[in-house]
Amino acid sequence: MPDTPAPTTPAPAATATPTFAPVAVAADLRPDGVRLLHSTTPLAPHEPSLVHAFRAGAAAHPGRTLLAQRTTPGEDAWRTITWGDAAVRVERLAAGLLERGLADRPVMILSPGGIEHLVLMLAAMSVGAPVVPSSVAYALTTADHAKLRAMADLVDPAVVFADGPEYAHGVAAVSAGRTALSADGAVDGTRALAALESADPSSLAAVRRRADSIDPGTVAKILFTSGSTGAPKGVINTHGMLTANQQQMRQAWPFLAAEPPVLLDWLPWSHTFGGNHNLNMVLMNGGTMWIDDGRPAPGMIERTVRNMTDVAPTVYFNVPAGYGVLLPILEADESAAAAFFASLRLGFYAAAALPQELLTRIRALARRHGSGMEMTTSWGQTETAPAMTTAHFRIDRSDTIGVPLPGCELKLVPSGPKQELRVRGPNVTPGFFRRPDLTAAAFDDEGYLRTGDAVRMVDEDDPARGLAFDGRIAEDFKLATGTFVSVGTLRPELLSAADGLLTDAVICGHDREEVTALAWPAAGHAGECDENGVPTPRLRDALAAALARLADGGRGSSQRIERLRLLTEWPSLDAGEITDKGYLNQRVVRERRAADVALVTAGSDDARIIHRPNSANT
Numbered sequence: 001m002p003d004t005p006a007p008t009t010p011a012p013a014a015t016a017t018p019t020f021a022p023v024a025v026a027a028d029l030r031p032d033g034v035r036l037l038h039s040t041t042p043l044a045p046h047e048p049s050l051v052h053a054f055r056a057g058a059a060a061h062p063g064r065t066l067l068a069q070r071t072t073p074g075e076d077a078w079r080t081i082t083w084g085d086a087a088v089r090v091e092r093l094a095a096g097l098l099e100r101g102l103a104d105r106p107v108m109i110l111s112p113g114g115i116e117h118l119v120l121m122l123a124a125m126s127v128g129a130p131v132v133p134s135s136v137a138y139a140l141t142t143a144d145h146a147k148l149r150a151m152a153d154l155v156d157p158a159v160v161f162a163d164g165p166e167y168a169h170g171v172a173a174v175s176a177g178r179t180a181l182s183a184d185g186a187v188d189g190t191r192a193l194a195a196l197e198s199a200d201p202s203s204l205a206a207v208r209r210r211a212d213s214i215d216p217g218t219v220a221k222i223l224f225t226s227g228s229t230g231a232p233k234g235v236i237n238t239h240g241m242l243t244a245n246q247q248q249m250r251q252a253w254p255f256l257a258a259e260p261p262v263l264l265d266w267l268p269w270s271h272t273f274g275g276n277h278n279l280n281m282v283l284m285n286g287g288t289m290w291i292d293d294g295r296p297a298p299g300m301i302e303r304t305v306r307n308m309t310d311v312a313p314t315v316y317f318n319v320p321a322g323y324g325v326l327l328p329i330l331e332a333d334e335s336a337a338a339a340f341f342a343s344l345r346l347g348f349y350a351a352a353a354l355p356q357e358l359l360t361r362i363r364a365l366a367r368r369h370g371s372g373m374e375m376t377t378s379w380g381q382t383e384t385a386p387a388m389t390t391a392h393f394r395i396d397r398s399d400t401i402g403v404p405l406p407g408c409e410l411k412l413v414p415s416g417p418k419q420e421l422r423v424r425g426p427n428v429t430p431g432f433f434r435r436p437d438l439t440a441a442a443f444d445d446e447g448y449l450r451t452g453d454a455v456r457m458v459d460e461d462d463p464a465r466g467l468a469f470d471g472r473i474a475e476d477f478k479l480a481t482g483t484f485v486s487v488g489t490l491r492p493e494l495l496s497a498a499d500g501l502l503t504d505a506v507i508c509g510h511d512r513e514e515v516t517a518l519a520w521p522a523a524g525h526a527g528e529c530d531e532n533g534v535p536t537p538r539l540r541d542a543l544a545a546a547l548a549r550l551a552d553g554g555r556g557s558s559q560r561i562e563r564l565r566l567l568t569e570w571p572s573l574d575a576g577e578i579t580d581k582g583y584l585n586q587r588v589v590r591e592r593r594a595a596d597v598a599l600v601t602a603g604s605d606d607a608r609i610i611h612r613p614n615s616a617n618t
Contacts, residue, residue: 016255018255019254019345019346020254020374020392020393020394021253021392023392024039025037025039025403025464025466026038026040034413036411037404037409037410037412039404039405039406039407041406042406042407043247043407046243046250047247048214048239049125049214049216049218049220049239049240050122050125050220050239050280050284051126051211051239052211053283053284054122057283057286062082062083062084062085062087063082064260064286064288065082065083065288066081066082066083066282066288067080067291068290069291070293073293073303078290078310079115081115081119086118086119086122089119089123090119090123091207091208093119093120093123093193093197095203095204096198096203097123097124097127097159098127098210100179102179103124103127103128103158105156105158106124106130106131106155106156106222107120107124107158108134108151108152108157110134110139110148110160110162112136112268113274113279114163116161116183117163119193121133125220126214127211129158130155130220131221132151132157132221132223133269134151135224135271136268136270138151139162139167139173145174148174151232151234152174154434155222155234157174159180159181160175161180161181162182162190163183164182164183164186164187165186168188171189172189181193216238216240216241217239217240218239219238219239220241221237221275221276222237222433223237223271223272223275225382233438234432234435235383235432235433236429236432236433237276237429238430241427242280242385242427243284244407245277245385246281248408248427249277249281249387252405253390253392256281256285257285259314259345260286261282261287261288261315262287262290262315262343263287263315263317264292264304264308264311264313265291265292265317266292266294266296271382272382272385273317273350274317276385276386277380281315290311293307296319296322296325296326298325298570301322301325301326305326305329308339309335309336312342312344313340313344314346315344315345315346316340316344316348317350318347318349320354320358321352322349323347323349323358323362324358324495324504324522325503325523327361327362328524329523331361331365341365341370344366344373345374346375347375348378350377350379352491354492355495355496356397356398356492357496357498357499358496359395362375374394375395376402377391378390378401378402379401379453379467379469383449383451384427384428385428387427388404388425389403389410390403391466393464393466397458399469399489400458400468401455401466401467401469402467405427407425407427411444411446411448412455412457418454418456419455419456420450420453420473421451421455421467422448422450423448452472452474454469454486455468470489471487471489472488475487475586475587478510478511479509479510479511479515479557479558480513483557483558485507485558487507487586490515490558490559493550493559494507494517494550497547497550498519498543498546499546500524501521501522501539501542501546502520502543503522504519504520504571504584505517505564506519506584506586506590508590508601509601514557514562514563514603515557515558515560515562516561516565516597516600517561518564518597518600519564519567520567520570521539526568529566529568532568533568534607535610543564544611545613547561547564548612548614550612561612562612563603563609563610563611564600564610565596566608566610571589576592
């Protein structure tokens with residue numbers, strides 16, 4: 001695993017394969033008002049497990065770089081591991097697990113994605129042991145580590161691993177009676193990961209026998225939900241779920257099979273977007289992942305931009321807030337934009353709707369740099385491995401989540417003024433680890449998973465145009481008039497109306513007469529607020545005009561925003577305001593910033609409040 005400034009990545013294919021497969025979807029409307037949708041393309045055969053896919057990839061291209069990470073965050077050098085070297089380490093670590101009697105219980109990993117995380121994950125999977133990647137915040141940002149302890153109590157891991165000394169307290173909280181490991185033994189009470197490796201021929205042979213016997217029903221991971229809609233739950237992810245989902249994506253994006261993906265990715269492996277959708281795309285398609293040590297936040301996004309000078313991603317994944325802070329930099333930096341678009345096939349967003357103005361600006365910037373890249377998105381959950389839908393067609397509206405993937409069945413069930421999305425397919429979880437009560441409640445009487453998300457048809461007469469995301473049903477609220485406010489719809493509409501002035505927003509107004517909002521100025525406009533959050537006259541007038549644009553056309557009280565409060569303190573990941581996947585937890589922000597909510601709700605003449613022109617308080 002040498003330090004090198006330029007890892008070897010797959011060479012571009014000589015003949016370009018289409019980016020998207022043709023859309024083939026059917027819909028039926030039942031007499032009870034329930035709508036059923038499914039892809040008419042059958043799911044093709046695929047690997048039985050991630051282990052089978054990884055071993056085949058290592059045999060086919062052992063010299064290709066599998067993973068690259070900065071030697072130290074913020075430094076220039078990259079540390080890399082090839083597919084072949086990873087296979088050797090994985091097999092030796094798996095042998096060590098077998099020799100020490102650690103192969104029949106889960107392996108819990110407290111630190112983020114990286115080389116040691118990857119080889120230990122694959123080693124555990126190779127002997128049939130589930131992997132439990134924990135949110136970094138659970139190990140680093142709490143004094144009592146209550147969530148971490150609850151997870152460990154539930155899954156009872158044989159091994160606990162962390163990458164560096166900053167995890168010492170987290171390791172100590174859950175390692176009693178368990179084998180504790182760290183990358184180099186620097187964490188108190190741990191042994192170096194290399195000390196577990198074994199080259200004993202009989203143990204290596206036993207590993208190969210176990211790996212051969214892994215089937216689609218073998219549990220690969222136990223992924224804990226972020227808790228944004230309740231207490232974290234351990235979601236069972238089988239190998240069959242994970243490989244089926246990647247095959248579904250191959251069929252929607254045919255170029256993946258012909259052009260191994262190259263990713264620059266910051267998304268955490270403790271969640272399904274980064275750890276399943278993106279990492280597994282590399283593992284299943286012979287690609288290369290570069291770990292991005294940046295984040296979608298001021299002061300961190302600059303690292304992402306710098307990494308783009310070393311990486312030419314073919315697919316780029318981010319959350320809408322990430323594009324919100326990245327795009328102004330690319331628009332102002334021609335060389336960074338040229339590097340970003342050089343090999344890019346797809347730009348992908350998920351976790352929330354992308355504001356329409358961002359979609360328009362990204363496409364304009366791509367055209368300026370001669371790129372034919374497409375923007376796309378999908379919908380999924382931890383329970384669905386994760387993608388159930390994808391927009392494998394050119395999208396013209398940013399709230400589109402696409403059509404069902406091959407093998408996926410969708411059920412749209414009326415729920416008040418909305419339609420709840422329920423799903424069924426080979427990539428859907430069998431349930432929650434050691435919680436039969438939660439499992440029983442999660443599925444309806446036809447075996448569809450209840451998702452709690454709302455969707456609507458883009459065109460009632462043409463299912464091929466796909467679905468639009470309509471927010472989380474539990475996230476919506478009623479005004480005092482009894483009118484529902486669709487947070488998932490109104491938030492991106494506000495950001496689009498603001499036309500690049502705002503990075504993100506939280507919608508307020510539960511049991512009030514009017515809808516209000518808390519919002520953060522975009523990076524290029526943060527200097528237009530003083531330390532108390534008072535905007536300059538120019539920014540105030542521009543945002544007032546945005547609120548007026550949002551209300552144009554006689555929109556009702558639930559579809560417009562009367563007042564806006566700008567915030568200067570960025571949302572806190574440690575406090576749970578930002579989930580590990582990078583989107584705002586609306587409920588947590590409102591609770592933590594109750595004083596700001598009260599201020600904007602009161603409708604005072606406070607200098608920090610921006611009123612919609614012609615509203616009652618103007």
